[in-house]
Amino acid sequence: MPRxxxxxxxxxxxxxxxxxxxxxxxSTGYRIKGSTIIExxxxxxxxxxxLGQYRRIFQPFPNWTLVCDENLKARQQVCNVSQAVIDxxxxxxxxxSLAAGEDGRPSFILRTLPDADTxxxxxxxxxxxxxxxxxxxxxxNQKLCLGTxxxxxxxxxxxxxxxxxxxxxxxxxxxxxxxxxxxxxLNEAVSSISQR
Numbered sequence: 001m002p003r004x005x006x007x008x009x010x011x012x013x014x015x016x017x018x019x020x021x022x023x024x025x026x027s028t029g030y031r032i033k034g035s036t037i038i039e040x041x042x043x044x045x046x047x048x049x050x051l052g053q054y055r056r057i058f059q060p061f062p063n064w065t066l067v068c069d070e071n072l073k074a075r076q077q078v079c080n081v082s083q084a085v086i087d088x089x090x091x092x093x094x095x096x097s098l099a100a101g102e103d104g105r106p107s108f109i110l111r112t113l114p115d116a117d118t119x120x121x122x123x124x125x126x127x128x129x130x131x132x133x134x135x136x137x138x139x140x141n142q143k144l145c146l147g148t149x150x151x152x153x154x155x156x157x158x159x160x161x162x163x164x165x166x167x168x169x170x171x172x173x174x175x176x177x178x179x180x181x182x183x184x185x186l187n188e189a190v191s192s193i194s195q196r
Contacts, residue, residue: 030093030179032063033084049073059192062185066192080109081189085179094167094179098151098159098186106151106190110135110167112177116145117170127163130154159183159190 043056053073059066061081068079080099087093093113100106110122118137125132135149151159158165162184170176 029088030085032181033086033092034060043069046071059189061189061192063182064185064189066189068193079193081186083181083186085181094177096167096181098190108135108149108151108155110147110149111144112147112169113171114140114142114144115171115173116140117172117174118145120170122147122167122169124149124155125166125168126154126158127165128158128161130157159187162187 043054045051045054049071050073053071055070055072057066057068057070059068064081064083066079066081068077070077080097082095082097084092085094094111096108096110098106098108112122116122116137118140121137122135123132124135131154133149133153133155135147137145137147139146149155155165162182164180164182164184166178166180168176168178
């Protein structure tokens with residue numbers, strides 16, 4: 001039986017997502033978490049898959065980490081490419097992942113702190129101009145707020161060019177949280193999935 005490679009979002013990772021950190025980081029108060037720093041990772045085996053028949057692979061790229069879970073029994077692979085932002089205390093304050101569903105459409109999954117103003121949404125502005133992409137929040141829990149957007153137009157071009165983008169959202173208290181994040185390494189990480 002030929003292998004089926006399925007690339008989709010690991011939504012279970014959302015439960016382990018953002019740790020609550022209050023207060024807006026200053027422009028120099030945050031940084032990209034190193035792609036070789038893996039901590040607190042755990043694997044939840046799907047029902048009916050015995051130990052020894054499931055594996056997780058981490059592959060660091062510039063600014064991004066590719067994580068693939070492989071069900072050896074079903075010959076199925078589930079991958080996403082993620083980037084995390086940490087504050088001066090080392091706490092995660094934002095993360096996003098690029099993944100695709102079974103329909104093959106790539107999407108960004110964005111995770112903010114839980115104090116986001118969900119009415120305002122999230123804005124992504126590519127470094128090289130163009131209209132900003134406005135993303136609605138899809139929901140929040142005690143750990144995080146979540147938004148998703150398909151990869152089209154200026155986002156697709158920004159990924160191909162490997163430029164930086166500015167991600168901005170507002171909090172309930174009216175503060176603006178802004179992160180300038182590099183897309184460099186993302187295209188390379190996504191391309192490597194098809195070579196696995």
